[in-house]
Amino acid sequence: DIVMTQSPDSLAVFLGERATINCKSSQSLLFSSNSKNYLAWYQQKPGQPPKLLIYWASTRESGVPDRFSGSGSGTDFTLTIGSLQAEDVAVYYCQQYYSNSRTFGQGTKVEIK
């Protein structure tokens, strides 16, 4: 299975400041035939199911605020929250769907400093 490793495990950021979460995969998620990276980001708030934020590594899901952005290619990816809001407190997961056995990262908890 492809192993997904997120860093850090948790971070605390001031309101209005930038939050950056990294995700590294054990093998490339870039599919050469279509030049797409098979990487998604999810947000899970306490007591709620996860919500899809980003897919194809950088495509924002409809309705997701533009302060959320995804970048990266191959094995290294980043989720950036441009200006942290109180409602962004959550655990964020990356997931690869390159392989038929999809795997999630261990999650990164984002809190307000």
Add this chain to the structure above:
Amino acid sequence: ELQLVESGGGLVQPGRSLRLSCTASGFTFGDYAMSWVRQAPGKVLEWVGFIRSKEYGGTTDYAASVRGRFTISRDDSKSIAYLQMNSLKTEDTAVYYCTRDRSLTHANWGQGTLVTVSS
């Protein structure tokens, strides 16, 4: 409005079986792959498996941790996806979510159903 409602969770003894259902509404169920994702209490997300739409053969794939014990099926006429869980272990204790997949991602999630495996 799109809805996914899981049911069938509960307390079950180790070694026994349980079948979960995911009843969908608000979209053409047969056009979409459906997945199951679980989350043990206080733990991280774990992909369980998925079933493709009939257009893509209706075939399934599973995580190694459940392969051979769990089976996903679908009834497009009823808009229901199933997760048959056999030979349950204590480590299968989790909230089980069903998802509607789009472009291989989990675009929509149900609220989940709790399965507790304990003697």
